[in-house]
Amino acid sequence: MNTQNLLVELFVEELPPKALPALGEAFAHTLAASLQAQGLASADSVVTPYASPRRLAAHITAVAAKAADRALAQKLMPVAVGLDADGKPTPALLKKLGALGLDADAAPRLRREGEGKAETLFIDTVAPGASLADGLQKALAEAIAKLPIPKVMAYQLADGWTTVKFVRPAHGLVALHGADVVPVQALGLTAGRETQGHRFEASADPVTLRHADGYAEQLRTEGAVIANFAERRDTIARQLSAAAAAAGEHLRPIDDPALLDEVTALVERPNVLRCEFDPAFLAVPQECLILTMKANQKYFPLLDAEGKLTHRFLVVSNISPADPSAVIQGNERVVRPRLADAQFFFEQDRKRTLESRVPGLDKVVYHAKLGSQGERMRRVRAIAGAIAAEIVPARPVALAERAALLAKADLLTDMVGEFPELQGIMGRYYALHDGEDALVAEAIEDHYKPRFSGDHLPRSDVGLAVALADKTETLVGLFGIGERPTGDKDPFALRRHALGIVRMLIEKENVLRSLPLTALLAIGNAAFQGVAGYLDASEEVAAFVLERLANALREQGYTAQEVDAVLALRSEMLAEVPRRLDAVRAFSALPEAAALAAANKRVGNILKKSEVAVSADAIDPSRLIEPAEQALAQALQAIAPQADAAYAQADYTASLKALAALKAPVDAFFDQVMVNAEDPALRANRLALLARLQSAMNQVADLSRLAA
Structure with missing residues (x-):
């Protein structure tokens, strides 16, 4: 098959920058996937996406001018419907053949499959392969339709009547197969070979593309554009490093x-x-200066070896004048009022203490059903005090309660009003300025942590208590009024709050070892007593938290079976879960594991079907009459204490490994003993023996979940 490389480009007005990488990848790969599905490109075709502020493009190797013809087996209808008693085509069959572009002359080509009433008529046809023009037209329409556009724009074409909807107005379309233009259309445009380069620095206007393979190089040399997003990103990163090194x-x-x-x-x-x-602006907290430079101006502040902000910053310009002094001075002039605003906010905010702002929280709505930020603060304060009392060794409850009292006060400051991302951070600065205890100030900043996956946890036990309290209050309160995440929607970030609680309970086990999840949620629930419309949803919140934990563990590489086996026991202490998982993984590697897991599952099914309550303590040794059940009882008597002792020492791996010796007596029991004996007393005794076996095996995890 004769193939050449394909280049497709959409030239548009400035695309939304935060969406550009996703738009570029989606455009290229959807285009390629559609061509592959039509047989015009192969699975070996290499796809190179291009994305710049004003273009989306794709280069795809080994694209055919025409797809190969395909043999098709067309199912028609049952033989009884398509052929009459004499075996001639019925009107229904002739109508079907006509719809396929065939006539009665095609009847000899019919073949039958199946037998009896299921016998069906088929006809073998050949579907001509799509031409590149037709196939690319379809692929282009599909790629445009599937773009992850954050917000669609509607605009009119040059005729003044036709309205087009796209991410930004499109002004050019290129489609080159090798050196040949492919005649396709999209967004009111007809494909050609001309595109636009840099607005000010292109040496050619327009850039006339000669060949699909020369796209990137021609844009670079004639258009002064680096079309590849990753290459442009690497270029900026290298220039930033070089400029920083030259600065000092x-x-x-x-x-x-x-x-x-x-x-x-x-x-x-x-x-x-x-x-x-x-x-002089460095007297303002560096977080404020860094944020205003990054968020408002897209500058890269320069830090010293200790991570402290310097008075230097880097600008990524889109032009390269011979004398850049005017560009430098312009950016320095623009940033000054931004930094002056931050300085003004900081100086004004410090004229009032955080404590003086606390009453104002009663005027800020938190949630229509849960009251104001002031009411929320009082709930968080109560929860934080209760948690602080459980921390080992106990911290002064007063510190946690003080931090919780002041934690939300910076929401009413000018700085946080301008930069919401600084909430907590500015609270720490203002608390220190007010003379608050350093642990209280630190906790005000840290109570939002972890803010995102991989973020640091609170630095002190006081911060830990307030952070746990804040997230617990959010989860318990919002679930209690029916505000739950649905699908992709999670407006209150409840999944993130749940993962934050999980991380703190696990990673801070040394100070939270006396605080199980159920106790934490009970403390949270108590803080909502008397709130109208609130219903205790502690069990639902616990299930939600464990679900988030399960997802996190699977992302860490544990199998679904391993995670289910451990979490099925609903362990009170989440910090034990990783150790139990490691034990289950070690157990699974044993040659006896599969058989014991299957036996455990069988035991569970037998006990579920029992019509009477079964107790593991109700074994009567005198009723163990079969050698195999006697051997199992003796093995349990010898092995269970070993497993129990290891479990008591939290050596879960040793506890599970001790059970491996049960494989032989368990196999023999199921081979030689009828559990559901006709004698009720004998049956009850055997069920009790199985209940004892299940109890011994399922202390660390529900091993039946490991069965295939």
């Missing part, structure tokens, strides 16, 4: 992958420049 020894740009992605999506030909601001 041990300086480095702030590490922010999201900012780097956004800036990559804003420029076509990056040029990093070094700028400065007045060092």
